[in-house]
Amino acid sequence: MERLSQERMPLYEALKQHDSKRIAHFDVPGHKGGRGNKELKHFLGETCLRLDVNSMKPLDNLCHPVSVIKEAQELAAEAFGADEAFFIVNGTTAAVQAMVMSTCKAGDKIIMPRNVHRSAINALVVCGALPIYINPGINKELGIPLGMSVKDVEEAINSNPEAKAILVNNPTYYGICSDLGQIVALAHEHNMLVLVDEAHGTHFYFGEDMPVSAMAAGADMAAVSMHKTGGSLTQSSILLCNKSMNADYVRQVINLTQTTSGSYLLMSSLDIARKNLSMNGKEMFRKTVEFAQYARDEINKLGGYYAFAEELADGDAVYAFDKTKLSIHTRAVGLAGIEVYDLLRDEYDIQIEFGDIGNILAIVSAGDRNLEIERLISALSEIKRLYEKDKTGLFDHEYINPDVVMAPQQAFYGEKHSVPIIESAGEICGEFVMCYPPGIPILAPGERITEDIVNYILYAKEKGCFMTGTQDMKIENINVVTKS
Incomplete structure (x- = not known):
């Protein structure tokens, strides 16, 4: 079979061809291209509603792809340097759960940092696997959890040699990366699989001078949240596998929980985003890093705030830092991160990703503009001028070591x-x-x-x-x- 080029978009092309025909639809969805719900059509647009279709032979089937979805997934695998790729329309939550449930059964042990996303622990609730938690390092100045120390991983492996897998965050929400290559080597040496929650790491595969990606590090599986930094629609994700995994079994596990009515809007957005990343990723993420670095430099000149980055790297629990992340410590201006988050939204019409008790995170991308970066910097300056106060009494840490007493x-x-x-x-x-x-x-x-x-x-x-x-x-x- 002829190898497809990364410039192709098989699923998108099939949808366009389908849309060009005058097909009378006696299938779902019941809105019939928007004619049955005109308010929705006017809100989302006629094209969107026309392309919101159901599985059919010319458009393949996500549960058992044999044609255009299969080709689109093969192109995604090639683009990410994986052996297999699965389109996920239930969010990266479903991809993380599929990783855990593909490698662990009831009673099996899995090593993971405690600062995992809830989706990983949800998977343990569903499948009955037992967590062996590694407490991440803590940066006491910032109060944030870091990555996993290789020494701590090695101790967990030696204490639990029967564990089936190790789950790693790459990166954390704050942009912190563990020594993924060394963790993979250790795990494989002890016949354990490595699963990587790469929800915030799509750009590691396409940018230059980025922390190592899961597939490049030799991990067995990775859940990649394409919609976060890859440009696809919200809720769309990709699950990557290397040849160590039985891809057909993984597909069966995915189908235990993923919808049988896969959204073609979400799937085609993955196809289009993959092409865009393959063709333009280096330039996109070069621009993203430039925006983030400029913002960091200017915010740090304001005083009080601390926009942290690679200077945190210690070769261990902070092995690398994701330079696209604009993570900002706020406690020195006397405000909790969530208070700055609320002020930015309510007083300045600026919506950032999140605020916790000591930090905020602003997601920056090539889709931003200089004007918006300047608005954020100016708003932070004004918040400091108007609302700065004594930091006495503010909580100084985000993470508390858990005491696990029951599965x-x-x-x-x-x-x-x-x-x-x-x-x-x-x-x-x-x-x-x-x-x-x-x-x-x-x-x-x-x-x-x-x-x-x-x-x-x-x-x-x-x-x-x-x-x-x-x-x-x-x-x-x-x-x-x-x-x-």
Whole structure:
């Protein structure tokens, strides 16, 4: 079969051909190209509604791709340097869960940092695997979790030689990377697979002078959130596999949870974004780094704020830094990150990615403009001038080491009862508590609730963090495991 060029977009081309025909649709979706829902058509556009179609032979089937989706996935695998690529339309959450569930069964151990996204722990709740958590390093000045030290990984491997896999964040939300190459070498030496949550690392595959990507480091699987920094539509993602994995089995695992009605809008956006990255990625991410570096330099001149970057690298828990990330420490101006986040949105019409109790993150891309970068810098300067105060009393850390006393699945599905969070210290948590974004649990099922954690939750709520995870929508009560 003739090899396709990276300039091709098989799925996009098939959709365009389909759209050019005068097909009478007696299939779903019921809006019939927007004619059955004119408000939606006027809101999203006629083309969008016409291309929102269902699986059919000319357009292939995401659950069992044999033609244009298969070709689009093969081009994606080639572009990312992987042996296989799967289009994911349930978000990178589904890709992370597919990685864990493809490598672990009930009772199997998996080594992972505790500052993983909730999707990884959700996978443990579903499949019954047991986490061996590595506490990430902590930068005490910034209060943020870092990467995994190679020494800590080695100790976890030696203490749990029967573990099936190691999951690594590459990078963290803040832009911190572990020594992925060394971790892969260690894991493979001990017959363990390496799974990489690369939700924020699409650009590692296409930019120049970037931290190493999962596939280049020899990892076995990687979940890549194309919509975050790759330019595809929200909720679209790619799962990459190397030849160490049985791709047909991985596809079966994906199909356990992924929709059978894959969105062609999402899939075609992956196809188009892959082509764009292949053709223009170097220039796109060169521009992104220039924007981010300019913003860092100017923000650091303001005083108080600290836009951190590669100077944090220590060759271990901060092996490398993602220069596209504009991570800014705010506590020295007397404001929690979430307070700066809210002020930027409410007073200056600037929406950044997230704010936590000590930092903010602004996602920068080649789609930004100089004017918008200057608006952000100016707004931060004015916030400092108008709202700066004494930092006394501000929390100084984002991460609290967990005390895991029960498997997540056992705690989540076990008998539980509700207690006020303020009175929950000493209990075993039966659900999740987290700020979103970034979606890293403060508490996960099976962990002991401590006074430190209770105080953190109350503080985060007081500062205005958006809390999620508990059955109680007001985040006042928490389900804890009932003692037998």
